[in-house]
Amino acid sequence: MNEKLTIEQTLDKYGFIIHKVQGTSMLPLLNEDTDLVRLVPVKGKLKKYDLPLYRSPQGTHYILHRILEVKKNYYLICGDNNTFYEKVPFDRVVAVAEGFYKDGKYVTCDDPEYLKYVEKRCEGSVKNREVYKKPIRISAEQRLLLDMLRHAVLDIPYTSKPENINWKLFFVLAQKQEIAAMLYPYVKNTDCPKELLIRWKQVADMALRKEILFDAERKAIFAEFEKEKIKYLPLKGIIIKEFYPHKGMRQFTDNDILFDTDRRNDLIAIMKARNYEFESGATHDVFTKKPVYEFEFHKMLFVRDNPLYKHFSDVWENATQESETSFAYHMKHEDFYCYTIAHAYKHFSNGGIGARFLADLFLMHRAWKDSLDLDAIQKKLTKAKLIDFYNMAANCAVGVFDGNDVTVSDDMIAQFLFGGMFGSMERNIAKKVAEKGRLGYLRRRIFIPYDQMRSIYPILYKLPILLPFCWLAKVFGVLFTKEKLAYFLTELKLLFRKNIVDDD
Amino acid sequence: MKLKDVIITEANGDYIAVTADGTFNGMIRMNRTAAFIAEELKEEKTLEQLISAVCKKYDVAEEIAKQNILNVIKQFDSVGLIEK
CATH class of the missing domain: 2.10.109.10 (Umud Fragment, subunit A)
Structure with a gap:
């Protein structure tokens, strides 16, 4: 043999x-x-x-x-x-x-x-x-963040009394990383100031309330899909939150669900009957309703122009039906695992991704490790050119959560800790300025390449001649939307900061 | 009396009540008995019906049951969860 x-x-x-x-x-x-x-x-x-x-x-x-x-x-x-x-x-x-x-x-x-x-x-x-890249210095607050995150993920008590911590900064950092709710049970036993703890508790309570409301609403929506025979497949946070030890730990902003696009009109009708506001998008439709509800119904996992599209375009063919009579589907564990990596990579390559992804990856791996076909995962990630990113992420995750700090360097950890709004933007700008210069960066931000513009304005698929008008529309969109303008001004401030490239 | 559109669920060892439509912008943490009373109040009930249900479930004296029920109702009412 x-x-x-x-x-x-x-x-x-x-x-x-x-x-x-x-x-x-x-x-x-x-x-x-x-x-x-x-x-x-x-x-x-x-x-x-x-x-x-x-x-x-x-x-x-x-x-x-x-x-x-x-x-x-x-x-x-x-x-x-x-x-x-x-x-x-x-x-x-x-x-x-x-x-x-x-x-x-x-x-x-x-x-x-x-x-x-x-x-x-x-x-x-x-x-x-x-x-x-700025030289890597992990602050005391960042280290504490990782330490508490590790305790939360492993569900073990935290008995240390951290000293010399800027708690306000720590709170901002935890919020930015979307792990504030998860850390609350650990922070409340420290010397964190009382008034900050009150705010922190509100964040944790809101996360739990949101999850309870999301779960109930999703159940009701899925019941309607079953009745109307519409195929659906829950994605991302809906699945990942179940790996966490307690309810309300894994904050998520919306419910991502893949659906049968042939039934889009029926789906819209169901959501509108449930009083949702509707906004159409290239890859997904967004439905929102007060007080907290947000559902993103995806037509595909990646936009057609994304090189990852072809590796994840066969999701329905490989999906498993929950039962013979149900219209609920789920991805095979290997596919979901690879998709989680791919989705994280999308964010990572745009500037950074938070430490929460490390927790997601660690917990998903731990939950499924005995049944995962690791060869299949490796093959798929290699084919999609994601294997190096996966190696780095897995290294970090094991280093942080298994407590074996020999396997993980500050340099690597920083790649994840710099994720989150401001940090990722800074990193992204620095990287692009090093490649193209400040003016090159600005040119690219305003005159976005045709391939990307098509995803934002699908009309360009049919009428590419409209590209200059779409650029103009995009600029006006930024100038006249408060949040977008604020974001752009922050970007400009960072761009023209003296040491964006060689800051030390 | 009856509760508004309330979701009652168990989470991390607590029983929690939230309103689906956001009329109450927070949540109530309850013990098991209060959660039972809240469940009963998802449908229209009189005080007598509630006392009877609690006594049957927990095998307690009517007076104790009544006191507990009134406390729970008072808490729900203070945040506007009772349908008027």
């Missing part, structure tokens, strides 16, 4: 393994479509610039990145195409690259030309980091 050997078993048996490359994190050196790497067992401690193969923190797959520094208990590692560091304990390394096949030619890791590339690349990547 021909049993498939693991990488470790193959190395034991043959002394080497030739493996294909996955992801884009080692570009421009290693291309996933064409290049292979020859790996051998590790003998002793590795050195700077070696390419170790190591297990991901959750043990689900292997990663090959470059050692930038050898520390006492771990390697400080970074992909040639990445901008964040990983701390990898020695015992997670299973092999090291001896050489690689590039464009059909075998190059050893002591090849002088290759070593020149390594020197230049690593020096370059350090410079690159300095250009668009």
